[in-house]
Amino acid sequence: xxxxxxxxxxxxLYIDDDLNETxxxxxxxxxxxxxxxxxxxxxxxxxxxxxxxxxxxxLPEDFNRQLNQKLVEExxxxxxxxxxxxxxxxxxxxxxxxxxxxxxxxxxxxxNKFNMSKSDDSPHDGMLYVRGNSKKESLKDADxxxxxxxxxxxxxxxxxxxxxxxxxxNNDVVSKEEGGEDTYHRTVSPDIYYDDMKETGSSGAGMTxxxxxxxxxxxxxxxxxxxxxxxxxxxxxxxxRATVINKSREPEYMAYVVDTANKLExxxxxxxxxDLVRFEAEINKYHKFLEQLESSFTNLKVNxxxxxxxxxxxxxxxx
Amino acid sequence: xxxxxxxxxxxxxxxxxxxxxxxxxxIKQCQKKVFNIAYKMTGSYDDANELAQEAFIRAYKSINKxxxxxxxxxxxxxxxxxxxxxxxxxxKNQKVISINEDIKYNDEELKPQIKDESPGPEKIYERxxxxxxxxxxxxxxxxxxxxxxxxxxxxxxxxxxxxxIINCPxxxxxxxxxxxxxxLREIFKNKKELFNEEYVK
Numbered sequence: 001x002x003x004x005x006x007x008x009x010x011x012x013l014y015i016d017d018d019l020n021e022t023x024x025x026x027x028x029x030x031x032x033x034x035x036x037x038x039x040x041x042x043x044x045x046x047x048x049x050x051x052x053x054x055x056x057x058x059l060p061e062d063f064n065r066q067l068n069q070k071l072v073e074e075x076x077x078x079x080x081x082x083x084x085x086x087x088x089x090x091x092x093x094x095x096x097x098x099x100x101x102x103x104x105x106x107x108x109x110x111x112n113k114f115n116m117s118k119s120d121d122s123p124h125d126g127m128l129y130v131r132g133n134s135k136k137e138s139l140k141d142a143d144x145x146x147x148x149x150x151x152x153x154x155x156x157x158x159x160x161x162x163x164x165x166x167x168x169x170n171n172d173v174v175s176k177e178e179g180g181e182d183t184y185h186r187t188v189s190p191d192i193y194y195d196d197m198k199e200t201g202s203s204g205a206g207m208t209x210x211x212x213x214x215x216x217x218x219x220x221x222x223x224x225x226x227x228x229x230x231x232x233x234x235x236x237x238x239x240x241r242a243t244v245i246n247k248s249r250e251p252e253y254m255a256y257v258v259d260t261a262n263k264l265e266x267x268x269x270x271x272x273x274x275d276l277v278r279f280e281a282e283i284n285k286y287h288k289f290l291e292q293l294e295s296s297f298t299n300l301k302v303n304x305x306x307x308x309x310x311x312x313x314x315x316x317x318x319x
Numbered sequence: 320x321x322x323x324x325x326x327x328x329x330x331x332x333x334x335x336x337x338x339x340x341x342x343x344x345x346i347k348q349c350q351k352k353v354f355n356i357a358y359k360m361t362g363s364y365d366d367a368n369e370l371a372q373e374a375f376i377r378a379y380k381s382i383n384k385x386x387x388x389x390x391x392x393x394x395x396x397x398x399x400x401x402x403x404x405x406x407x408x409x410x411k412n413q414k415v416i417s418i419n420e421d422i423k424y425n426d427e428e429l430k431p432q433i434k435d436e437s438p439g440p441e442k443i444y445e446r447x448x449x450x451x452x453x454x455x456x457x458x459x460x461x462x463x464x465x466x467x468x469x470x471x472x473x474x475x476x477x478x479x480x481x482x483x484i485i486n487c488p489x490x491x492x493x494x495x496x497x498x499x500x501x502x503l504r505e506i507f508k509n510k511k512e513l514f515n516e517e518y519v520k
Contacts, residue, residue: 008501012500040504043507047453047456047472047503051453051457053450054473056351059350059351059354059371068339070376071343071376071379074376074379
C-alpha cells in the first residue's frame with residue numbers, strides 16, 4: 001500500500017491516464033480506502049471539469065481585417081531590404097565603407113573609453129561583455145537544439161561601472177539656439193556590435209574579441225545621418241541582430257542593424273519616446289548576459305521576447 | 320503525404336517568399352485556438368486580441384525560421400504562449416493591477432445567461448460561480464503553471480503537444496502539470512471555502 005504523499009503525486013497522472021497497470025491498481029486501491037486522498041482526487045476532477053467547461057470565445061469581428069493591415073505593413077516594410085538584397089553585389093564598395101565607418105566609430109569609442117578609464121584589461125571597463133562560442137557547429141546538439149553544455153560554458157564577464165560613467169560619453173549636448181528652444185542633440189547609443197570575424201576591427205574598444213562575442217558599451221555615435229540606409233544581405237550565421245536607435249531630435253532617429261560579421265543591414269527606425277536597443281539572439285546563449293545587463297544597470301529596461309524558435313528579441317530601453 | 324499536408328507545405332513556401340494571402344490561409348485553422356489561449360492566459364478579451372495579433376505578426380516575421388520540425392500549428396501555439404508569457408512577465412515588472420475585474424466584466428458580456436433551469440437554479444448559479452472562481456484561481460497562478468493549465472486542462476493538448484509547444488521534455492511537462500494542478504487545487508480549496516461560507520449566509 002502506497003503512502004498518501006505518493007498517491008498525491010500520482011493524482012495528475014492518474015487523471016490523464018498515464019499510469020501503468022500496476023501503479024493504477026495501487027492508486028485505485030488506496031483511493032478506495034482513503035477518504036482524504038479520495039477527496040483530493042474529487043476536487044481535482046471538479047477543477048478540471050470546470051476548466052474543460054470554459055467557453056471558447058469567438059474572434060472579434062474585425063480581427064482579420066486588423067491583422068491583414070499589419071501583415072501588409074510588415075511586408076511593405078520588409079521589401080525595400082529585399083530589393084537591396086539583390087543589389088548586394090553592387091554594394092560591396094559601400095559595405096566596405098560601412099566597415100570603415102564602424103572601425104572609425106570603434107576607434108572613437110576607444111578614445112572615449114580611454115579618457116574614462118586607464119584599464120586596458122579585457123573586457124574593458126564599462127563594457128558588458130559576453131564571450132560566445134566561436135564554433136557554429138558546437139552550438140547545436142544532434143537534434144539541432146542549442147547545446148546546453150556549450151551554453152553553460154559561456155563566460156560572462158561584467159564589469160560594473162557607475163551608470164553615469166557608462167553613458168557619460170553620450171552626454172546630452174544641449175545648445176541654445178538664438179531665440180529658440182534648446183536643441184537637443186543626444187546620441188546615447190550603447191553600441192551593440194556583434195562580430196563573427198575578428199578582422200572587422202571592432203576591437204578598438206580595448207577588447208580582444210572572438211567570434212560570437214557580443215559587447216554592449218557606451219560610446220558616442222558619430223554616424224547618425226552619415227550612413228546610407230538599407231544594405232541588405234542575407235545572414236549566413238544569424239546569432240545576433242543588433243539594432244541601436246539613437247534618441248535625438250536632430251539629426252534624425254537612426255537605427256542600424258549589424259547582422260553578421262560581414263553582412264549588414266541598416267535601417268532607420270523612429271522611436272521618439274525612448275532610447276532603444278534591440279537585438280535578436282539565440283535564446284539561451286545570451287540569456288545570462290541579459291540578466292546581468294538587467295541587474296547591473298537600473299536605467300535599462302530590458303524586455304525579452306521569444307519568437308518560439310531558438311531566437312529571442314531583446315529590447316533595451318534606456319530610461 | 321496527405322493533400323492537406325501538401326497544401327500546407329505549399330502555403331508555407333509561398334508565405335516564406337512574402338505572400339500575406341498564403342500566410343492568412345495557413346493560420347485560418349489555428350486562429351481561434353490562438354485567440355483562446357491568449358484569452359485564458361491574460362483573462363482579458365482586449366489583451367487577447369492584441370496578443371493574438373502580435374503572435375501572428377511575429378510568426379509572419381519569422382516564418383523563414385520555421386523548418387517544419389513540428390506541425391505549423393504547434394509552432395504558432397509556441398509563439399502564442401511565448402507572446403503571452405512575455406506580456407505576463409512584463410506586467411509583473413510593471414505591477415499592473417489585477418485584471419480580475421475585467422474577467423468578470425467580460426464574462427457577463429460574453430456568456431449568454433443560462434435560461435434552462437432544469438438542474439435547479441441554485442446548482443447552475445453555483446456552477447457558474449465555481450467556474451469564475453477557477454478562472455480567478457488560474458489568474459493567480461505563476462506564468463509557467465498558468466501556461467500548462469491552460470494548455471492541458473482548458474485547451475486539452477496532450478503531454479506530447481505541450482512538450483513541443485513549451486519546448487520542454489515530456490517529463491518536465493508532466494511534473495509541471497502535476498505541480499500546477501496541486502497549486503491550483505490549494506488556491507481553489509481556499510476560495511471555495513470562503514465562497515461556501517458566504518453562500519450559506
